Amino acid sequence: MKKLFIQFFLLLFVCFLVMAMLVGLVYKVTAERAGRQSMDDLMKSSLYLMRSELREIPIRDWNKTINTLDLNLSFKLHIEPIGKRQLSDELDRRLRMGEIVALDDEYTFLQRIPRSHYVLAVGPIPYLFYLHEMRLLDLALLLFIGLSLALPVFLWMRPHWQDLLKLENAAQRLGAGHLDERTNFETTSSLNRLGVAFNQMADNISTLIASKKQLIDGIAHELRTPLVRLRYRLAMSENLPESEHQALNRDIGQLEALIDELLTYARLDRPQVTLKRDPIDFPAWLEDKVEDMRLINPERELLLDMPHQGDYGGIDLRLMERVLDNLVNNALRYADKRLRIGLWLDGLEACLQVEDDGPGIPPEERLRVFEPFVRLDPSRDRATGGCGLGLAIVYSIAQAYQGRVYVDTSPLGGACFRFCWPIKPAFSHSAEKA
Secondary structure (H helix, E strand, O other), rough: OHHHHHHHHHHHHHHHHHHHHHHHHHHHHHHHHHHHHHHHHHHHHHHHHHHHHOOOOHHHHHHHHHHHHOOOOOOOOOEEEOOOOOHHHHHHHHHHEEEEEEOOOOOEEEEEOOOOEEEEEEOOOOOHEEEEEEEEHHHHHHHHHHHHHHHHHHHHHHHHHHHHHHHHHHHHHHHHOOOOEEEEEOOOOOOOHHHHHHHHHHHHHHHHHHHHHHHHHHHHHHHHHHHHHHHHHHHHHHOOOOOHHHHHHHHHHHHHHHHHHHHHHHHHHHHHHOOOOOOOOOHHHHHHHHHHHHHHOOEEEEEEEEEOOOOOOOEEEHHHHHHHHHHHHHHHHHOOEEEEEEEEEEEEEEEEEEEOOOOOOHHHHHHHHOOOOOOOOOOOHEEEEEEOHHHHHHHHHHHHHHOOEEEOOOOOEEEEEEEEEEOOOOOOOOOOOO
């Protein structure tokens, strides 16, 4: 609110200041013109009176005579030699020509007495001093009025800002996956129509996600039913050769795996994924998993690199096991002989790393590998195993963990996949089963 308030207040203050300066400029021009004319008339009248009164009086007695006159003026009149004051060349020239010269610093006016070397000095004039003081007062008053605009601006902006905060919080919660989040503004609120539009958008998003989930679940169910029948008929068939029997079983298994991967990816692709974080001994769990993988893949060398033990925070074992299996299976498909699995802590972040000694991944293709069904070259097809969703699922799990996953070059010569997640998440997820 501070930034918006300052911007709006400065805009209003500048507009007010420009308007006040324009009004003041008009007033100054007209007032100074009228004041100058009045002062000219005053000086001319004073000179005429002085000449009438002092016509028969010697010059040396002029000031004494002026002091004895009962003029009841608020300022002084006196006669002084024309060269008494230090004037600029321009002012001295104008004074000798008989013009009225204003000395602003002394609030005094001078005019030469015709056919003499003396001038009539009028001042200091209290009115001019008052006008000077009024300028300072005007500036102070202008500043006070400008600052006082902050209060009505704040009072006007506060309810709007509260509504904007409410809308922002609703948008953040909706983006975090709380699809039932809605706004509720008063009918008198300026954001009421925007709130209605937001609610309509949220309803449409909820409907689309629900229909997508229903569609995927329905497709999975419809596909699994004929697959089960195929397996049953294949088991009952006695006329097929053993090789054909195994090939059909393998194809059906790949179809079932594809369905499972699609369902998993669809569930992770929702706006909100629940992480069931449990405090476990993650290094010990990882060591057991790697040992099992060594037994299943005796032809490959699986190395485990864990520099030290530590607190890895709460772990969703179901999703973390999926991450490890997908990364290791991907590495096994393209590794020559060796894989290395690493785990370490880096400040408030934990990292799981899987490396291989295979052909690696070109730098320009390292972002595409996390897209679903992406294969970088013809050799990476279904014949190598998998259905093209493993790394996409790993990427979705990284998003659910508020972490990151990326690929680099391994010292072993192949690809290096690094999955990192914060030990303490920024916020908790609500309970929804992925």
